[in-house]
Amino acid sequence: MTARDDRQEFEENKVKQSAALGQDHAAFDQSLSLVTKLDEYDYSYLWSWMGVPIIQMPADVMATQEIIWSTKPDVIIETGVARGGSVLFMASMLEMIGNGTVIGVDVDIRSHNREAIENHPMSKRVKLIEGGSVDIGVLEEVRSLIPEDARVMVVLDSDHSRDHVLAECRAYGELVTEGCYLVVADTLVGHVSKENAPKKRSKLWYKGNDPLSALQDYLSEVDRFEVDEVLNGKLVLSSSPGGYVRCIR
Numbered sequence: 418m419t420a421r422d423d424r425q426e427f428e429e430n431k432v433k434q435s436a437a438l439g440q441d442h443a444a445f446d447q448s449l450s451l452v453t454k455l456d457e458y459d460y461s462y463l464w465s466w467m468g469v470p471i472i473q474m475p476a477d478v479m480a481t482q483e484i485i486w487s488t489k490p491d492v493i494i495e496t497g498v499a500r501g502g503s504v505l506f507m508a509s510m511l512e513m514i515g516n517g518t519v520i521g522v523d524v525d526i527r528s529h530n531r532e533a534i535e536n537h538p539m540s541k542r543v544k545l546i547e548g549g550s551v552d553i554g555v556l557e558e559v560r561s562l563i564p565e566d567a568r569v570m571v572v573l574d575s576d577h578s579r580d581h582v583l584a585e586c587r588a589y590g591e592l593v594t595e596g597c598y599l600v601v602a603d604t605l606v607g608h609v610s611k612e613n614a615p616k617k618r619s620k621l622w623y624k625g626n627d628p629l630s631a632l633q634d635y636l637s638e639v640d641r642f643e644v645d646e647v648l649n650g651k652l653v654l655s656s657s658p659g660g661y662v663r664c665i666r
């Protein structure tokens with residue numbers, strides 16, 4: 418007896434439940450409260466990708482895996498490299514797919530972090546640029562590394578101040594190609610008051626000076642992106658709910 422093929426039904430249920438979860442404000446508030454509690458333990462600093470620290474919540478790594486697999490970009494640009502885990506994670510996805518390059522931009526690539534990235538088995542798919550993400554020279558270098566007709570995805574995970582993220586959205590948003598994603602990290606702080614803002618950061622980010630308000634401003638300026646309500650809907654215990662937007666034209 419052959420089992421009934423229920424894959425379509427399974428996928429449809431995922432979409433339905435993810436969208437429904439995105440409307441469940443009580444669940445979101447509980448998640449926010451738990452993430453705030455977990456931050457006392459530096460929760461987003463506790464993980465590694467293939468031996469290298471990745472400063473992410475596991476849910477965001479999973480969400481990024483889903484969009485890389487489904488969109489198969491030729492180039493992924495990430496601002497904010499830190500210790501290298503996220504560029505190496507995305508590079509390993511591209512390596513499994515068999516195509517693509519990650520361009521990592523950071524204002525301060527410390528020698529030990531550069532060494533760890535450059536000596537990693539996935540480094541063959543990584544190009545590092547040191548400099549401020551919206552500096553003209555850096556943007557020129559980034560553009561020069563993108564082949565003609567490449568499918569391009571962008572992840573913004575550097576300085577999370579509203580003005581900086583808005584400047585990054587304007588500079589990098591236009592590089593994202595149709596069907597690919599722009600990911601704005603740490604949108605969760607857009608739900609946090611100044612008093613409750615995470616304190617163990619280089620700067621204080623909170624509602625009003627945060628990536629989510631920058632993204633919302635950017636989305637009101639351009640008509641090329643739509644919020645992926647299904648993907649964002651299931652992003653509880655995530656740093657970046659609402660931060661995953663798809664380029665539609």
Ligand SMILES: C[S@@+](CC[C@H](N)C(=O)[O-])C[C@H]1O[C@@H](n2cnc3c(N)ncnc32)[C@H](O)[C@@H]1O
Binds near residue numbers: 472501525
């Ligand atoms: C949150 S960490 C990045 C975490 C990394 N994406 C990961 O998942 O492991 C932020 C990084 O942004 C960098 N940064 C801060 N301001 C920047 C700027 N103006 N341009 C580029 N990088 C910047 C910092 O040096 C730091 O390494």
